[in-house]
Amino acid sequence: MHYRDRFLKLDAAAHEALQIFQVDKHPSYMGIGRAKEGFSVFGMLNKCVTPMGRRLLRAWFLRPIIDIEVINNRLNTISFFLCCEEVMSALRGTLKSVRDIPHMLKKFNSPSSICTSSDWNTFLKCLCSLLHINKIFEIGISEHLANKLQNMSIDLVEKANSSITEELDYVSNLVIGVIDVQRSKEKGYETVVKENFCDELDELRMVYEGLPDFLEQVSENENASFPFSLECRKAPLIVYVHQIGYLMCFFDEKISDALLVGLEDFEFAFSEEGEERRFYYHTQKTRELDNLLGDIYHKILDMERAIIRDLVCRVLQFLPQLTKAVNFAAELDCILSLAIVARQNNYVRPILTEDSILEIQNGRHALQEMTVDTFVPNDTKMRSAGRINIITGPNYSGKSIYIKQVALVVFLAHIGSFVPADSAVVGLTDRIFCAMGSKSMTTEQSTFMIDLHQVGTMLRHATSRSLCLLDEFGKGTLTEDGIGLLGGTISHFANYDYPPKVLLSTHLTEIFTENYLPQSEHIKCYTMSVLNPDGQTSNEDIIFLYRLVPGQALLSFGLHCAQLAGVPDEVIQRAASVLEDIHSQRPVRRMICDKLVAKDQQYQNAMAKLLAFDPRSDDLNNFFEEIFPPRP
Numbered sequence: 001m002h003y004r005d006r007f008l009k010l011d012a013a014a015h016e017a018l019q020i021f022q023v024d025k026h027p028s029y030m031g032i033g034r035a036k037e038g039f040s041v042f043g044m045l046n047k048c049v050t051p052m053g054r055r056l057l058r059a060w061f062l063r064p065i066i067d068i069e070v071i072n073n074r075l076n077t078i079s080f081f082l083c084c085e086e087v088m089s090a091l092r093g094t095l096k097s098v099r100d101i102p103h104m105l106k107k108f109n110s111p112s113s114i115c116t117s118s119d120w121n122t123f124l125k126c127l128c129s130l131l132h133i134n135k136i137f138e139i140g141i142s143e144h145l146a147n148k149l150q151n152m153s154i155d156l157v158e159k160a161n162s163s164i165t166e167e168l169d170y171v172s173n174l175v176i177g178v179i180d181v182q183r184s185k186e187k188g189y190e191t192v193v194k195e196n197f198c199d200e201l202d203e204l205r206m207v208y209e210g211l212p213d214f215l216e217q218v219s220e221n222e223n224a225s226f227p228f229s230l231e232c233r234k235a236p237l238i239v240y241v242h243q244i245g246y247l248m249c250f251f252d253e254k255i256s257d258a259l260l261v262g263l264e265d266f267e268f269a270f271s272e273e274g275e276e277r278r279f280y281y282h283t284q285k286t287r288e289l290d291n292l293l294g295d296i297y298h299k300i301l302d303m304e305r306a307i308i309r310d311l312v313c314r315v316l317q318f319l320p321q322l323t324k325a326v327n328f329a330a331e332l333d334c335i336l337s338l339a340i341v342a343r344q345n346n347y348v349r350p351i352l353t354e355d356s357i358l359e360i361q362n363g364r365h366a367l368q369e370m371t372v373d374t375f376v377p378n379d380t381k382m383r384s385a386g387r388i389n390i391i392t393g394p395n396y397s398g399k400s401i402y403i404k405q406v407a408l409v410v411f412l413a414h415i416g417s418f419v420p421a422d423s424a425v426v427g428l429t430d431r432i433f434c435a436m437g438s439k440s441m442t443t444e445q446s447t448f449m450i451d452l453h454q455v456g457t458m459l460r461h462a463t464s465r466s467l468c469l470l471d472e473f474g475k476g477t478l479t480e481d482g483i484g485l486l487g488g489t490i491s492h493f494a495n496y497d498y499p500p501k502v503l504l505s506t507h508l509t510e511i512f513t514e515n516y517l518p519q520s521e522h523i524k525c526y527t528m529s530v531l532n533p534d535g536q537t538s539n540e541d542i543i544f545l546y547r548l549v550p551g552q553a554l555l556s557f558g559l560h561c562a563q564l565a566g567v568p569d570e571v572i573q574r575a576a577s578v579l580e581d582i583h584s585q586r587p588v589r590r591m592i593c594d595k596l597v598a599k600d601q602q603y604q605n606a607m608a609k610l611l612a613f614d615p616r617s618d619d620l621n622n623f624f625e626e627i628f629p630p631r632p
């Protein structure tokens with residue numbers, strides 16, 4: 001099989017119809033800001049704790065596989081974790097501090113970025129957590145669990161051991177040997193390299209830390225050697241300014257020109273205004289200090305950066321091993337996420353098979369079941385016969401939800417996830433086609449055209465391994481055209497020796513009454529059952545049971561839906577009366593409303609007056625005034 005064909009294909013319309021992903025824009029003005037995942041299947045199944053896990057799970061969702069071995073491996077691992085919850089929660093706790101190491105190293109290696117001690121701390125924690133994963137497997141997996149792993153032929157522990165290798169320990173020790181993450185906090189300036197790591201650096205740092213005392217002493221000596229006595233509030237002080245060097249600082253007032261004459265080597269540098277005015281001068285002594293010590297702080301930083309660059313180069317030599325470990329963590333994260341969701345929502349392990357069949361017992365819709373109090377599960381059975389299911393039923397009775405839930409079970413099974421059902425046997429599926437009237441296409445097409453486009457693709461490309469969903473295809477045009485197209489589509493599929501699995505919901509029940517459908521064992525009709533206590537077509541007291549049963553529905557209960565949707569009573573009453581007249585083949589009655597009744601009365605009165613009018617004795621003007629009274 002070609003590499004490309006090893007994935008279950010879903011186009012954008014199918015993704016949208018099944019709500020696999022949903023982007024919620026940032027609520028800020030014009031949606032500027034980071035979008036987040038909305039209410040979607042991915043959003044629901046994504047309980048990953050690492051960014052790499054989330055990325056990998058998204059990739060799994062984008063490319064569901066049709067390789068039974070890989071799927072079963074994932075399913076086995078999920079089954080295993082569901083048996084040992086402590087191991088699962090310990091692993092998730094540990095995974096929380098695993099970061100994207102290759103990304104971090106890229107940042108460390110970039111000449112423009114500055115890595116702080118907290119970055120190194122995170123890096124070390126991450127290495128520690130990765131190594132801890134192996135420890136959890138070592139300690140947490142009892143003999144009983146180890147046997148289970150062996151029986152299920154899961155190579156989890158072996159994979160962990162081969163992915164998280166001793167090199168990580170070496171890298172961790174390498175970093176610990178150079179970096180002291182506490183140092184900058186203790187010293188109060190930016191420094192991360194350990195003490196005693198480099199003598200030259202230690203010496204520089206010692207000088208830098210002793211600089212304030214040393215400069216105070218030098219200042220005192222200098223002040224004593226001035227040729228005049230200074231009468232100022234605060235004695236001048238030699239200070240060290242980063243990147244400028246050493247300067248003699250005078251407080252409050254600039255040295256007068258008269259005094260400057262006696263200080264030949266004094267050169268004014270700059271002044272600083274503020275609460276305390278300061279005037280800085282280069283002097284013979286400060287120049288001496290510049291030559292002797294130089295810009296010591298930046299010397300320290302440069303030296304540290306050189307050391308760290310060297311360290312990063314060494315760490316980068318282990319990039320393949322680190323990447324492998326992180327990739328394993330990402331995969332573990334995805335599996336744990338799927339396991340958590342399976343446990344929380346009572347999902348069951350699907351059985352994947354090469355046969356193109358589908359048998360679901362008490363299947364549920366992964367998203368819809370979250371939004372209703374009681375979700376009614378339904379069965380699906382598609383073997384060699386009954387592969388084309390035509391589902392009819394009133395509006396709002398759960399047809400669309402049912403066909404989508406079947407597709408979602410198939411989709412999730414191909415990801416290697418447990419599925420929302422009591423049991424599921426899922427035949428490998430090559431493609432899921434959806435013609436559900438979704439408007440995901442960017443091209444400007446009418447709704448009907450989009451439907452036709454999707455059904456056209458489906459008819460051309462569906463194989464016996466495909467799953468085709470058609471929701472109310474043919475409703476967007478004249479009824480006759482719609483029925484013709486729908487009948488043609490079903491006949492096309494029915495003519496296959498082994499048709500694709502087709503789930504089709506429709507309100508065009510005329511296809512059953514005329515000879516639109518061929519006699520075929522492939523076609524099976526279902527309907528959504530409704531409890532109608534009166535057994536009448538009345539809109540009151542109808543209860544949707546959301547239960548799929550064999551048969552056909554002939555009523556749509558559209559008016560009941562209108563009532564539920566809050567359509568005004570008078571509109572519903574009028575619709576009911578029109579329906580009644582059409583059913584009993586009577587001419588449609590006129591609509592009765594107060595305005596029309598008043599008008600009818602007015603005409604009746606006028607008629608009565610006209611009949612009572614005697615042209616010989618009555619006055620014509622009075623007569624007209626009575627019929628058309630003057631307006632006030």
Ligand SMILES: Nc1ncnc2c1ncn2[C@@H]1O[C@H](COP(=O)(O)OP(=O)(O)OP(=O)(O)O)[C@@H](O)[C@H]1O
Binds near residue numbers: 368372398
């Ligand atoms: N199995 C179920 N259990 C509980 N509630 C359900 C179930 N299926 C559907 N519903 C509820 O019924 C509503 C309508 O479902 P759905 O959209 O599938 O109806 P429909 O038959 O396709 O309607 P229409 O023919 O008008 O498109 C859903 O929003 C959901 O609240």
